[in-house]
Amino acid sequence: MKNFTVGPVQSSQEVCSIGAEQVPYFRTAEFSDVMLENEKLIKKFAKAPEDARAVFLTGSGTAGMEAAVMNTLTVNDKVLIVNGGAFGQRFVRLCQIHNIPYSEIVMETGKALKPEHLMPYERKGYTAFLVNVHETSTGVHYDMNLISEFCERNHMFLIVDAISSFLADDFDMASLKVNVMITSSQKALACPPGISILVLDKKAIEKIEAGSTSCMYFDLKDALKNGERGQTPFTPAVGTLRQINCRLNAIENMGGVQEEISRIADLAQDFRKKIKELPFEIISESMSNAVTPLHPTTASAYDIFITLKDEYDIWICPNGGKLKDYVLRVGHIGALTKEDNDSLIQALKDMQKRGLI
Ligand SMILES: *Cc1c(COP(=O)(O)O)cnc(C)c1O
Numbered sequence: 001m002k003n004f005t006v007g008p009v010q011s012s013q014e015v016c017s018i019g020a021e022q023v024p025y026f027r028t029a030e031f032s033d034v035m036l037e038n039e040k041l042i043k044k045f046a047k048a049p050e051d052a053r054a055v056f057l058t059g060s061g062t063a064g065m066e067a068a069v070m071n072t073l074t075v076n077d078k079v080l081i082v083n084g085g086a087f088g089q090r091f092v093r094l095c096q097i098h099n100i101p102y103s104e105i106v107m108e109t110g111k112a113l114k115p116e117h118l119m120p121y122e123r124k125g126y127t128a129f130l131v132n133v134h135e136t137s138t139g140v141h142y143d144m145n146l147i148s149e150f151c152e153r154n155h156m157f158l159i160v161d162a163i164s165s166f167l168a169d170d171f172d173m174a175s176l177k178v179n180v181m182i183t184s185s186q187k188a189l190a191c192p193p194g195i196s197i198l199v200l201d202k203k204a205i206e207k208i209e210a211g212s213t214s215c216m217y218f219d220l221k222d223a224l225k226n227g228e229r230g231q232t233p234f235t236p237a238v239g240t241l242r243q244i245n246c247r248l249n250a251i252e253n254m255g256g257v258q259e260e261i262s263r264i265a266d267l268a269q270d271f272r273k274k275i276k277e278l279p280f281e282i283i284s285e286s287m288s289n290a291v292t293p294l295h296p297t298t299a300s301a302y303d304i305f306i307t308l309k310d311e312y313d314i315w316i317c318p319n320g321g322k323l324k325d326y327v328l329r330v331g332h333i334g335a336l337t338k339e340d341n342d343s344l345i346q347a348l349k350d351m352q353k354r355g356l357i
Contacts, residue, residue, distance in 0.1 A: 009334025032230030061184035064196030139293030
């Protein structure tokens with residue numbers, strides 16, 4: 001199988017071999033060292049301020065989104081959400097469930113965020129901003145400088161879901177003045193799913209310490225306190241955290257986060273150049289390096305996904321809902337190479353020869 005989906009993605013051989021080992025007991029100095037190093041490297045790669053903290057929750061990326069909403073927002077907030085697809089909608093749903101007042105900026109499929117989208121919300125008393133920097137469902141990457149300046153001007157608390165963008169696109173938490181950054185294990189971190197990571201700046205930590213959460217498992221106060229000694233309140237996905245440690249160190253040893261971002265950018269550019277020969281249109285005005293969203297002009301997107309999976313053993317990402325036949329997505333994250341891009345292009349050319357696209 002070759003996996004070009006947007007997660008879970010292919011892991012390196014090194015990461016896979018840790019998955020084959022026995023899972024060790026974790027209330028030990030050895031595991032604490034692993035966790036403290038994970039925190040240090042995540043902060044470094046997110047370019048977080050020195051006094052920021054990173055916490056590791058056992059749960060998929062959505063667990064991190066929900067924990068951020070529950071621990072830093074209240075019924076007294078007035079939140080602005082960029083809703084450009086399935087993941088923006090998830091923040092909307094979370095605010096509804098937790099009774100947090102919100103307005104949403106509904107984006108048209110594939111469109112970039114522009115100053116005119118934000119203009120109506122200037123000086124209207126909004127207190128917090130929620131955005132998925134890369135709306136993975138449609139492959140749109142939003143302008144973080146625009147968002148950061150808007151939030152600073154309006155004194156808004158900024159929560160960024162960078163789940164599918166972290167390690168694939170430039171991101172500087174400190175200079176963008178992001179208060180909470182969320183990511184998870186199964187996207188560009190290229191580990192199995194199961195761990196969600198929150199990087200919290202000083203302001204976010206203060207909010208968490210001052211607030212209260214009516215939930216035990218997602219209480220970040222508890223997570224922060226345990227994290228001081230490299231531990232978690234409950235049994236975490238120990239094996240996945242060891243795989244994350246291996247992967248973070250591999251990135252560091254191969255030259256650091258900028259190297260990894262350029263490697264993924266290079267793969268994305270290679271694919272985008274090669275796909276031009278085939279009947280697909282790129283539907284996003286502003287792409288992340290992580291994903292290329294494609295509209296096939298001669299066949300159903302979903303049918304292409306099925307044929308590639310069943311007849312070529314190549315997995316790309318289908319879309320759900322109203323985009324099912326319209327969009328498919330090719331990921332560039334995980335252990336992939338330009339030769340893998342060639343195999344995918346070859347398979348599509350073969351489908352073209354067979355009259356399937
Ligand atoms: C993958 C992803 C998530 C997390 O989804 P889970 O299935 O909970 O891991 C959240 N936001 C974005 C933008 C994503 O790409």
